[in-house]
Amino acid sequence: GQNIDQPTEMTATEGAIVQINCTYQTSGFYGLSWYQQHDGGAPTFLSYNALDGLEETGRFSSFLSRSDSYGYLLLQELQMKDSASYFCAVPPGNQGGKLIFGQGTELSVKP
Amino acid sequence: ETGVTQTPRHLVMGMTNKKSLKCEQHLGHNAMYWYKQSAKKPLELMFVYSLEERVENNSVPSRFSPECPNSSHLFLHLHTLQPEDSALYLCASSQDGPSSGANVLTFGAGSRLTVL
Numbered sequence: 001g002q003n004i005d006q007p008t009e010m011t012a013t014e015g016a017i018v019q020i021n022c023t024y025q026t027s028g029f030y031g032l033s034w035y036q037q038h039d040g041g042a043p044t045f046l047s048y049n050a051l052d053g054l055e056e057t058g059r060f061s062s063f064l065s066r067s068d069s070y071g072y073l074l075l076q077e078l079q080m081k082d083s084a085s086y087f088c089a090v091p092p093g094n095q096g097g098k099l100i101f102g103q104g105t106e107l108s109v110k111p
Numbered sequence: 112e113t114g115v116t117q118t119p120r121h122l123v124m125g126m127t128n129k130k131s132l133k134c135e136q137h138l139g140h141n142a143m144y145w146y147k148q149s150a151k152k153p154l155e156l157m158f159v160y161s162l163e164e165r166v167e168n169n170s171v172p173s174r175f176s177p178e179c180p181n182s183s184h185l186f187l188h189l190h191t192l193q194p195e196d197s198a199l200y201l202c203a204s205s206q207d208g209p210s211s212g213a214n215v216l217t218f219g220a221g222s223r224l225t226v227l
């Protein structure tokens with residue numbers, strides 16, 4: 001079966017850096033995705049890692065280590081608008097787009 | 112309109128009612144999905160349609176009935192629901208179907224369902 005673990009809640013200060021970790025157990029592996037969801041809004045795609053290493057997109061970076069079944073989302077120069085839930089997601093085995101989501105990490109950014 | 116549009120945004124229904132949720136995507140995508148999001152739980156995949164054919168029914172009770180008349184529209188028909196079915200129902204689409212390596216889903220804003 002599939003199992004995805006990420007912290008339930010995190011709190012950080014405006015301007016700081018926060019790292020949201022994600023570990024997964026799947027029968028195969030096809031990539032790790034991150035989605036952001038503001039309260040009352042739709043989840044929106046942030047990043048996708050198919051290979052090991054760091055992918056950077058502006059203030060957000062995502063890292064993957066396939067040998068450790070581990071990834072993280074790094075948010076730099078935090079802003080109040082970054083307060084949201086962040087989900088990591090992996091496809092089960094070789095089934096591509098049928099993403100299985102973690103429970104989500106609710107990030108609160110304080111002034 | 113652009114993106115993925117869901118209607119209604121909010122729905123309150125009794126357990127004996129029949130209602131439908133509608134989803135429309137304007138992205139030219141080939142696959143559409145229904146997810147359920149309950150409080151404090153991960154998003155749960157319910158149904159997947161690829162090129163208008165259902166390719167996944169994730170052990171969903173028969174009181175939920177999906178319909179995909181074409182690649183741009185997806186419905187979720189609801190009947191004799193239970194209070195525990197109250198949740199946010201999210202529609203999503205992707206360029207490629209679930210058998211590809213596509214991982215980018217575009218979600219709608221969701222339909223908040225309350226069953227009394």
